[in-house]
Amino acid sequence: MPKKLFLTLALGTIPMIASAQQQPAKPEDTEVWAPEPKIVTPGTTNSDAPSDAIRLFDGRNLDEWVGTGKNEPAGWTVSDGVMQVNKKAGDIQTKRKFNNYQLHLEWRIPAGITGSGQARGNSGLYMAATDAGGYELQILDSYENKTYVNGQTGSVYKQSPPLVNAMRKPGDWQTYDVIWTAPTFDSDGSLNTPARVTGLHNGVLVQNNFVLKGTTQNIGVPRYKAHGASPILLQAHGDPSPPISFRNIWVRELN
């Protein structure tokens, strides 16, 4: 028998036998009934916190936040349901620590923003802030404001440009919806699994399960250093443009 014909016959026969033994015979054979997913009551709109979310900012106070690097309350201002960056007070971060999560965040570049490039409404969402650095999803005025593409809004800073630019104009509220998978480390401190992020800006996919190369660095290459559950941080960037605002921040833990 020619070798090719023999292989065709042999390979063609084995799956037929296997499928005869294992192929489900009726619809019920492939139905799964338990355990049932937990019931979560969604908000009125997709921006409202679902019933199992932790409200990190509900417009009233900064009780969930603390000044980064200080044992002081977060020094940003709150009025009319909105928190505004206080650049002199510096970054703020959550008191709680998180591993994997789904986050919703709303932010606004002020109308009449000034500056250009990275010095125009710069802030940032650090999806995990660690002693060795953080992982920044950039916030910037990227509406008709040119800069390096791996530093515009929706970028994982200096690692991954956004898939598209979905920026609204200054003065309009913007949304971020982020699914963060924290990195894991072995007991000797070496990387086990890298961090991953999926991000939507104004409902538009800008990061699709991007695998991070390490913490985001302004100078130099990304690197990993072992850490555990970490705070979420909002950046008070030192650029001289008017401060940006945040509202309606909630998180669902996925651990």
Ligand code: MG
């Ligand atoms: Mg930034």
